[in-house]
Structure formats: structure tokens, C-alpha cells
Amino acid sequence: MSNDSDALIKGLRAMPTPEPRPGFVDRALANAANAGSHVPAARNTAERAGRRNVALRWEIWLGALVGGAVAAALTVVLMRPTHLQPAERAITLALNEVRDIDVLIDSDRDLTDATIRVAVTGGVALDGMANEHIVDWRTDLGRGPNLLSLPVIARKAGAGQLVAVVEHGGKTRTVMINLTVSGSAAKRS
């Protein structure tokens, strides 16, 4: 590295940077906890407004050699708890509406350290994560149905999609939900 670059970097590193103002760290951590504690209330509101449920059945994994066509059919056919309308895989949201979309992951065995990846496209965002269009995390899934609630918010009119992918042991299952945001705003109660 040249001398002038060295000098520049030394100068940058010597540039004074203030520490947080007294009390900021405590306040910021407390604010974060308070803000986070409001999330369940928002979900309850969405729940009262009505849920749309989508299920992803998992046990076909063990059948092995599941072809693409079968996997696609899987996401189409086995997607819903019994109380939902059969054709409901496309969901329409009003502008600015917040709603929980439930993904049901039905597994015939415990899945330790599975990865769940959720992506949203179009005018829909993950509520509380407006800048994150793809979120993934690892979790353990128990045998039987596992219900994952995904809070989404309709930010602008148009078509979009929510894609949830579950990965475990090198195998994946994907569920896609078409989301349409209508141009009219959600009514406030």
C-alpha cells in the first residue's frame, strides 16, 4: 500500500467518533423491547380480521424421488385446512392491510434444524420488516402439523407472491401464494 494510502487510513482511524450519549444504550434497548412487545397485539388484530391459511405437507419427503410435477401438485392440492375454500391460494389484500398468512407444515417426523426461508415480491412486505424481502432462519419442526404465521402488509397495488421454502437434509418443499393488492385502502375499524 502506498504511503499516501497509509496516511489516509491512519487519518481515518484517528478521526474522532463520539460514544453514545449517556443513557442512549439503555433507552434504545428498552424501546426495542417495548416496540417488539406490540407485535402480538397487531397480529391479534389481523387475526380478528380473518386469516388465510396455506398448508405445506411434508411427509411426501420420505417418499423420495418426488418429481417436480408431483411436488408442484403437492403445493396445490394439499394446501389448506379443512375450513378454507378449496381454491384459495390466491389472496387479495386491501392497500395497507396487515394480515397473517398461515403456512401449515405437516411433517411425519421431527425435523431438527430445518431452514425456513420466506420471500415476498411485488407490493407486499413482511410486516415489521419493510426492508427485508427475504428472511430465513433455522428451527426445529415437530412431527405433525406446524403452523407458521407470516404477517404481511400490502404496501402498493399490484400482484405479488409469498414464497415459503422449508429445507431439511438437502431436500426442500416450497409453497407459493399469489397475493394481489387492490387499489382501495383497507377500512379502519
Add this chain to the structure above:
Amino acid sequence: MSRMAWPNLSSRTRASTPDAFDALMREHVPALYRSAYRWTGAVDRAEDLVQDVLVRLYPLRDELCRLDQIRPWAMRVMYRIFIDQLRRERSSPLAFGIDFGDADGAGENDSGFVDPAGGPPELAEQQLTQQRIAAAWNLLAEEHRVVLSMHDIEGYSLVELAAMFETPLGTLKSRLHRARARLRGLLAGERFVAADRVQD
């Protein structure tokens, strides 16, 4: 049926309480703040940015406790929030004077500026006072502050930053090169600064 909270609050939750979140994040907040201050150049904006990060991370506290290194992950979140804020500001008609639609693109015009390519040969011998560097720093584009802050000050490698910011390595290399050149130019030719800000 077992119900998984979003994004992952399984029965094996390890950091579900505010105290646990505090314990996880407290040591990282000052570092986040220092970077935020370098990026934004203002105490209030730095505090707001760090606050936004913590609010964003709180629901992900279970994920945090699974990470080997929390800070790079938190930095990535902070970067995305910051860039999103910049985009909003730049798309606002009230954001006159906020520069650079794309700090790496053709919109970055160095014409009329001290040629930064070679830099003044005597630069190494100059005394780079903290005041001069700080003044020049505040005139850099935000993206340039970020890459200089993270690479030249914090010591992250470009490879690490490429992963952290989800930005191609080549883009970061050129951004770093341009950021250093811009800073050298500012240090060598402050009289052109005003014109530079208006043009951008």
C-alpha cells in the same frame, strides 16, 4: 398442532425475554452507534438508525443467539435500513442537495474536481489533521462513508463486506477506490467542494 411464532419462536426459545435481548445486544450497541455516526455524520441520525436496528432485531432474538457473530449480522441489517432511508430521502422532493442516485454509477461526476486518480504526490507528507479529515468526511457520499468506514476504519475485508451488504465484490472494490479518490480530492481541493455538491 404446534404453532411457530414469526419468524421463529419455537419451544426451544433461548432469548425470548427483554433481558436476554439486552444481554445479547448491549455490547454491540456502541460499535453499531460509532458506525452509524460515521455513516450519517450526525448524532441524532446515528441514534435513530441504531434504534431502528434494535427494533428490527428484537423479534429475531432467537436467531441472534444462534449466531456465532452477531455484529456483522447486525451491521448488515443496519446497512439495509440506512440504504433504504437514503433512497427514500433521495426520492423525496424535499431532499434537495442529497447527492448521488448511484454512488458507483455514471451519475458520479468528478469533472471540475481535483483529479483524484493519482492524487497529489505530496499527500503522504501532508499532515492530515483530524479536523480536515472530518470536514472532508462529511462531504463524502453516504455510500462512500460506509465503505471507508467498514473497510479502512473497522477493518472488514471486501469479501466480508460483499457478503454483509449483498453487493458484488467488484462493485465494492470500485466503490472503495472511488471513495478514497474522492476523499483525497476533497482533502486536496476543498475549494471545489461546493461545486461538487451542487452538481451531484
